[in-house]
Amino acid sequence: GNSVTQMEGPVTLSEEAFLTINCTYTATGYPSLFWYVQYPGEGLQLLLKATKADDKGSNKGFEATYRKETTSFHLEKGSVQVSDSAVYFCALRDAGGYNKLIFGAGTRLAVHP
Amino acid sequence: DVKVTQSSRYLVKRTGEKVFLECVQDMDHENMFWYRQDPGLGLRLIYFSYDVKMKEKGDIPEGYSVSREKKERFSLILESASTNQTSMYLCASSSPGGGHGDTQYFGPGTRLTVL
Numbered sequence: 367g368n369s370v371t372q373m374e375g376p377v378t379l380s381e382e383a384f385l386t387i388n389c390t391y392t393a394t395g396y397p398s399l400f401w402y403v404q405y406p407g408e409g410l411q412l413l414l415k416a417t418k419a420d421d422k423g424s425n426k427g428f429e430a431t432y433r434k435e436t437t438s439f440h441l442e443k444g445s446v447q448v449s450d451s452a453v454y455f456c457a458l459r460d461a462g463g464y465n466k467l468i469f470g471a472g473t474r475l476a477v478h479p
Numbered sequence: 480d481v482k483v484t485q486s487s488r489y490l491v492k493r494t495g496e497k498v499f500l501e502c503v504q505d506m507d508h509e510n511m512f513w514y515r516q517d518p519g520l521g522l523r524l525i526y527f528s529y530d531v532k533m534k535e536k537g538d539i540p541e542g543y544s545v546s547r548e549k550k551e552r553f554s555l556i557l558e559s560a561s562t563n564q565t566s567m568y569l570c571a572s573s574s575p576g577g578g579h580g581d582t583q584y585f586g587p588g589t590r591l592t593v594l
Contacts, residue, residue, distance in 0.1 A: 370521075402585075409483070409569055409585035410522075455521060464529050465510055465573045465581055466537075471521040 368393040372456050372470035379446055379477050387441040387473045389430075389456035398459040399423075399432055399439040400467065405452045413441075413454070446477045482506070483586040485570055491592045498557040500589050502570030509575050511553035512583065513537075513545065516567040528553055529575070560593045567591075 373388040391399065398417045402410040414423030416432040416439065423430050428443045439456060453472045460466040486501035504511065510529050514522040514537075524537030526545040534545050542564060546554045553572075557564055567590050571583040 372521075407587070409587045410571075410583075411585065412582045415582075463575075464527060464535070465575060465583065466512075466524065466527065467583060469522040471519055 370470035504572040508572040
């Protein structure tokens with residue numbers, strides 16, 4: 367079945383460092399891909415998404431490109447801030463309708479001043 | 480602003496109790512979802528509903544049931560709570576999703592502890 371694999375955390379960075387969080391997927395066809403973020407004490411919120419191969423999603427300085435050759439959707443940001451500290455989830459839209467999502471395990475990011 | 484609310488942020492229950500978790504959305508969404516979130520496991524789908532009175536099992540439905548009597552409200556029921564159901568429970572809603580899928584909107588979560 368479909369699945370999502372994320373790099374294990376926690377990821378600890380200094381402010382203004384470059385961020386990469388790896389995400390790979392296994393799926394039939396070409397599902398839509400998502401990154402969600404969960405700030406401390408809150409639910410998840412959509413960060414960005416891509417709906418077809420070679421699409422680049424971007425938001426708040428974060429970017430991710432849908433790579434069908436490597437079945438990857440890595441999250442990147444050029445210069446992280448303390449306020450980016452959160453848990454990041456990669457997800458894909460499952461086949462079969464109903465807009466179901468399959469999530470990765472999540473990667474905790476801690477950014478220090 | 481779109482909003483998904485959950486009845487409690489924190490809940491402590493005893494083993495064997497019947498537990499109700501309520502979720503309400505104000506976006507007139509057809510789809511609603513219940514997940515549990517555990518460290519290292521991400522979010523796992525318990526049940527979802529695509530219309531009033533309609534429900535489908537997710538990946539881990541055992542020990543849970545759901546109810547959707549009104550479009551805006553989706554309830555998760557633990558018939559007889561057990562300690563292994565201690566977890567964070569997240570509710571989400573979305574429109575049906577076209578070919579590319581629509582955003583799921585999440586509530587703030589309920590952290591349930593079963594003693």
